[in-house]
Every structure is written in structure tokens, then in C-alpha cells.
Amino acid sequence: MIVQIYSLETAEEAAACAEAGADQIGVLVSRKLDGRYPCEVLPEQALEIFDTLRGKVRRSVLISTDSDPDQILQMMNYLHADVLQLYADYHSSLDFRRRMKEECPWAELMEAIGIRDRSSIPEAEEKAAYSDYLILDSIPDNNPGIGAAGVTHDWNIDREIILKVKIPIIEAGGLGPENVKDAIDFLHPWGVDSCTKTSRFENGKIVGKDLEKVRAFCKAAKQ
Numbered sequence: 001m002i003v004q005i006y007s008l009e010t011a012e013e014a015a016a017c018a019e020a021g022a023d024q025i026g027v028l029v030s031r032k033l034d035g036r037y038p039c040e041v042l043p044e045q046a047l048e049i050f051d052t053l054r055g056k057v058r059r060s061v062l063i064s065t066d067s068d069p070d071q072i073l074q075m076m077n078y079l080h081a082d083v084l085q086l087y088a089d090y091h092s093s094l095d096f097r098r099r100m101k102e103e104c105p106w107a108e109l110m111e112a113i114g115i116r117d118r119s120s121i122p123e124a125e126e127k128a129a130y131s132d133y134l135i136l137d138s139i140p141d142n143n144p145g146i147g148a149a150g151v152t153h154d155w156n157i158d159r160e161i162i163l164k165v166k167i168p169i170i171e172a173g174g175l176g177p178e179n180v181k182d183a184i185d186f187l188h189p190w191g192v193d194s195c196t197k198t199s200r201f202e203n204g205k206i207v208g209k210d211l212e213k214v215r216a217f218c219k220a221a222k223q
């Protein structure tokens with residue numbers, strides 16, 4: 001079982017999560033910190049995190065918040081992340097995938113599917129045709145984008161997607177140490193992901209990772 005932990009903001013905590021058992025570490029990168037996204041970091045900070053993680057995790061993952069393909073690929077070249085996860089601002093395509101293969105030949109592509117209803121099933125099949133991985137995630141009430149919702153969604157839809165789609169799938173959305181085993185038993189995904197429920201909060205805002213919870217999440221997922 002692959003365990004992915006989002007959303008790291010410092011190299012020290014990223015290394016500690018790797019030590020705690022995370023296989024993949026994700027970082028959400030913004031060109032300016034304007035509070036639009038939770039846990040956003042500047043490109044220079046992300047580079048320090050990715051450099052620290054080289055050789056310590058199976059894959060580092062960049063969540064790109066850019067909406068322009070030139071900028072997305074420029075950021076991948078700067079950071080040399082192993083996997084590119086696209087945020088909802090940019091919808092990929094087979095053409096983008098081909099271009100990415102040419103300009104970032106080492107990198108893999110992960111598309112996020114925000115699970116709404118059964119219409120997410122054909123969307124997942126379509127995106128699986130040109131992606132290396134899919135991440136099935138919840139959509140936050142207060143944000144039209146996908147991710148960091150901290151709540152689960154209807155796993156019956158995910159189960160159908162996992163049965164239909166042939167590429168590796170990471171299950172996300174409201175997973176923590178207490179429910180990750182239930183998700184694995186029900187869905188049998190390739191990997192699981194956690195952001196909110198393995199984080200530390202101050203005044204309702206994520207301020208870092210809770211390493212005890214990260215450890216417990218990795219242990220429960222790999223049982």
C-alpha cells in the first residue's frame with residue numbers, strides 16, 4: 001500500500017514524514033502566497049523540500065496551481081518533482097501529456113477527480129487514458145477546486161472507478177488514522193492519501209503536520 005502525505009511546508013517536516021513511513025510526499029506550490037490555497041509554499045521553499053526528499057521517498061509530488069501549461073512545465077523543470085498533480089485550475093489532455101513527456105521525460109502525471117456523483121465515473125475513465133495515476137478526492141464546500149476538504153465522500157462511486165480503471169488509484173478525502181483501514185478494506189486502492197486529518201491546527205488553520213498522526217496513518221494503512 002502506497003501512503004501519500006500532503007501538504008508539506010518545511011523540509012524538516014517532510015523528512016520526518018518520510019521517516020514516519022510516507023512513500024509519497026506532496027507539496028502545493030504557489031508563485032505568490034495570497035492565502036488562496038491552504039498549505040501553499042513558494043517555489044524556493046518547495047525546492048528545498050524536494051531536494052531534501054531525494055532518495056528518502058518513492059515519489060515527490062508537485063501540486064501545481066498554475067493555469068498555463070508553459071508555467072506548469074517550467075515549474076516541473078525547476079523542482080524536478082517525480083509526479084505532477086494538476087489542481088482544478090488546469091484541465092489536462094493527451095496533448096499536454098505528450099508535451100510533458102518531451103519536456104519533463106522523468107515525470108509522471110496524476111489527475112485529480114473530485115467525486116460529485118456518478119458523472120465522475122466517465123470523467124475518471126477519460127482522464128485515465130492519458131494519466132499515470134488518478135487521485136479520487138472530495139470537493140470542499142467552500143471552494144470550487146478539489147482537495148484538502150477534510151471530509152469523505154461516497155465511496156461506492158470510487159469502488160466502481162477502481163474496478164473499471166486500469167491505472168493505479170490513490171484514495172483521498174477525509175482520511176486519517178481512524179478510517180484509513182475501512183477505506184482500504186472497502187476499496188482496495190493502490191494508495192491512500194491524507195492531508196487535513198494528519199495536520200496540526202492553530203485558530204482553525206493548518207500550521208504543519210502532526211507527526212504522531214502521520215505515524216499512526218502510515219501504520220494503519222500498511223497493516
Ligand SMILES: O=C(O)c1ccccc1NCC(=O)[C@H](O)[C@H](O)COP(=O)(O)O
Nearest residue numbers: 006007039147148149150173174195196
Ligand atoms: O494539500 C493541500 O493543501 C491542497 C490544497 C488545495 C487543494 C488540494 C490540496 N491537496 C491535495 C491532496 O491531494 C490532499 O491530500 C487531498 O485533497 C486530501 O485532503 P484531505 O481531505 O484534507 O485529507
